[in-house]
Amino acid sequence: MDHFLYRDGALHAEDVPVSEIAAAVGTPFYCYSTATLQRHFRLFDEALDPLDHLVCFAMKANSNQAILRTLAELGAGMDVVSGGEYARAKAAGVPGERIVFSGVGKTAGEMRAALEGGIRQFNVESEPEMEALSAVATSLGVTAPVALRINPDVDARTHAKIATGKSENKFGIPIARAREVYARAAALPGLEVVGVDVHIGSQLTELEPFEMAYRKLAELTEALRADGHDIRRLDLGGGLGIPYTRSNEAPPLPSDYGEMVKRTVGHLGCEVEIEPGRLIAGNAGILVSGVIYVKNGEGRDFLILDAAMNDLIRPSMYDAHHDIVPVIEPAPGVEPSVFDIVGPVCETGDTFARGRSMPPLAPGDLVAFRSAGAYGAVMASEYNTRPLIPEVLVHGDQFAVIRGRPTFDEMISRDNIPEWLS
Numbered sequence: 001m002d003h004f005l006y007r008d009g010a011l012h013a014e015d016v017p018v019s020e021i022a023a024a025v026g027t028p029f030y031c032y033s034t035a036t037l038q039r040h041f042r043l044f045d046e047a048l049d050p051l052d053h054l055v056c057f058a059m060k061a062n063s064n065q066a067i068l069r070t071l072a073e074l075g076a077g078m079d080v081v082s083g084g085e086y087a088r089a090k091a092a093g094v095p096g097e098r099i100v101f102s103g104v105g106k107t108a109g110e111m112r113a114a115l116e117g118g119i120r121q122f123n124v125e126s127e128p129e130m131e132a133l134s135a136v137a138t139s140l141g142v143t144a145p146v147a148l149r150i151n152p153d154v155d156a157r158t159h160a161k162i163a164t165g166k167s168e169n170k171f172g173i174p175i176a177r178a179r180e181v182y183a184r185a186a187a188l189p190g191l192e193v194v195g196v197d198v199h200i201g202s203q204l205t206e207l208e209p210f211e212m213a214y215r216k217l218a219e220l221t222e223a224l225r226a227d228g229h230d231i232r233r234l235d236l237g238g239g240l241g242i243p244y245t246r247s248n249e250a251p252p253l254p255s256d257y258g259e260m261v262k263r264t265v266g267h268l269g270c271e272v273e274i275e276p277g278r279l280i281a282g283n284a285g286i287l288v289s290g291v292i293y294v295k296n297g298e299g300r301d302f303l304i305l306d307a308a309m310n311d312l313i314r315p316s317m318y319d320a321h322h323d324i325v326p327v328i329e330p331a332p333g334v335e336p337s338v339f340d341i342v343g344p345v346c347e348t349g350d351t352f353a354r355g356r357s358m359p360p361l362a363p364g365d366l367v368a369f370r371s372a373g374a375y376g377a378v379m380a381s382e383y384n385t386r387p388l389i390p391e392v393l394v395h396g397d398q399f400a401v402i403r404g405r406p407t408f409d410e411m412i413s414r415d416n417i418p419e420w421l422s
């Protein structure tokens with residue numbers, strides 16, 4: 001459920017008409033709903049009760065500090081994957097003891113910054129990383145809390161580009177070698193083994209792959225405890241999928257997921273961490289765009305929008321489907337037309353949808369891409385020297401620009417022309 005609904009024939013974000021925001025900030029822009037973010041966070045938080053747990057938002061999905069602050073105020077932790085994300089989480093006011101650091105390629109500099117600024121745990125993905133972390137921690141005279149990310153060799157049954165739990169993927173330590181690597185971790189100076197971590201992929205629409213992975217993790221935890229490790233935390237990763245269309249089968253709910261977590265790992269008495277990104281932010285955001293032209297091509301008609309692949313890359317990168325709806329609800333009985341919906345970028349891949357049924361639209365009309373709150377703005381680029389688009393956060397009947405649109409001058413002035421060219 002989200003808070004982008006039609007009222008009196010006009011799409012609203014909570015209590016604000018979307019067209020009012022468009023008039024104030026111009027198109028295209030991202031628009032997020034506070035109530036939806038809060039609702040999704042609470043669904044997860046409650047689903048894990050009564051387990052001792054922490055929901056760490058995977059901020060790669062949406063890292064605007066206003067979003068982070070909204071979630072942190074509810075008690076969320078953060079899952080970060082870079083020094084930049086760590087700095088953002090801290091800047092948004094998230095305490096270090098609520099930040100977990102994931103990722104296959106943490107640099108010594110990133111490790112140092114996190115150890116100095118405070119960190120709940122590093123999810124270590126390889127032996128070389130483990131050694132590097134040991135060296136950095138030792139040089140600082142501190143102890144780094146670690147969980148080792150285990151690759152359980154489970155098929156997440158999702159898009160190949162976002163599946164991470166098979167042995168051929170670059171992520172984690174093969175489960176067959178886990179005990180040996182834990183023994184090494186325990187022997188290295190500057191490290192304290194606190195838990196086990198797993199993340200098998202994103203946009204999972206069934207519970208079985210999670211369940212398989214978590215059962216393997218539970219077995220491993222018992223074996224590691226028998227080996228003498230004090231495993232007190234389990235980080236179960238993120239990955240629960242969202243409905244991208246109103247019509248398709250709904251993925252499992254956080255409550256179903258929570259029950260499955262309790263069923264598979266509840267008996268271990270560990271503190272449980274989860275790292276959802278998409279489910280918290282995905283349906284809490286829309287991308288609002290204006291129609292520039294309606295072009296009648298040969299055998300097909302094109303709706304040319306002012307948003308493009310650089311603003312929302314998911315359709316061209318993963319063939320992802322986003323529902324695209326008119327901001328003004330069509331009158332009943334209006335015959336829809338079929339369009340290819342495209343952006344202005346000079347690539348055929350800049351296509352959001354083919355053969356999509358839409359009400360008749362004219363230049364200047366607004367449309368909204370649903371489910372654009374996760375992996376939308378964060379994956380945007382300035383390709384074609386198109387400025388990153390504004391982000392707006394709605395809260396009840398208020399809205400605020402939480403990232404403004406840069407001017408061309410601001411973009412252009414970042415380039416430096418070397419002296420020899422003057």
Ligand code: LLP
Nearest residue numbers: 058102199202203238239275276277278375
């Ligand atoms: N934890 C780790 C270690 C991850 O790698 C990810 C996502 C998450 C948590 C959060 O997963 P979520 O709950 O959001 O599914 N750009 C792609 C998605 C990439 C996901 C990468 N890792 C997309 O637009 O579909």
